[in-house]
Amino acid sequence: MKKTGLLFVGVLSLTALTSCGDAELAEKAEGTWQTTLNMKNEEGMPYEQxxxxxxxxxKNSGxxxxTFVEYLTNVAKEExxxxxxxxxxxxxxxGSWEVLFGDLCITYNLSSLDVNVNEVNYKLSDDVSPGMALDYWSASIDAAMEGYELIDRSELKKEIRKEVxxxxxxxxxxFNADREENGSVFADLKIENGIMSFMTSDVGCMEFKRVE
Structure with a gap:
């Protein structure tokens, strides 16, 4: 019985220490953090995110x-x-977030997702055949003479927005399903000298710099 009691006290002490560490990390995490990644889409085209x-x-949530807001800016191109x-x-x-046993647990509010396409430009690829280039410029001239663009940017924006x-x-x-079913988290949260880092299952270690 004494051994069990000591074990129980040890577990309580460990939980208290973990809780204290989580509270400290949560205080440090408050604010705005930013990172920039160079990535590739499914077609292998590079883009910056x-x-x-x-x-x-x-502190009154128990x-x-x-809560958090996630902002993404993707500068991309497709051919x-x-x-x-x-x-x-x-x-x-x-969404909502919590530090639990040193890990960052986040849940997204799916209904809050908002996407905007800010800029759309297009041009002829540098490696097209002379025949295709001639067709493109001929069609562009015809469109300009009739007062419209060869490619409707407004419709293109709608298509891109829907796809994204x-x-x-x-x-x-x-992500939410994996969090609920498998307990997936951003593991091993660390915040030191204005840098926040954690481990992800797909990218590996991610680092964010405090900006506010």
Missing amino acids: TQIYSFTND KDGG EEGIVVNYTVTSTIT YNSLLDEYEK
Whole structure:
């Protein structure tokens, strides 16, 4: 019985220490953090993604955490049938977060997802055949003479927004499901000298710099 009692006290002490550490990490996490990644899409085209987390620590929530806003900015390009499309997409989504046993646990509020396409430009690819280039410029001149663009930017924005929105929503849904079913977290949260880092299952270690 004495041995069991000592073990019980030891577990309580460990829990208290962990809770204290979680509370300290939650206080340090409050604020805005940013990172920039160079990535590739499914077709292998490179793009730059800036990711920002803005954490609010709610000390009255009963947890070591609160709410957050995630901001993404993707500067990307795609090529199809000799046309290169460059665009910038921004998105925001809110959610809740908690530091638990030294890990960062976040849950996305899927209904809050918002996506905007800010810039869309297109041009002829540098490596198209002379015949395709001639067809492109001929069609562009005809379109200009009739008062419209060869490619409707407004419709292109709508298509890009729909594609990005559905892709992000699917990604966030899977993240929430994995969190609920498997307890997936951003592991081993560390915050030192204005740098926040944690381990992810896909990218590995991610580092964010405090910006506010």
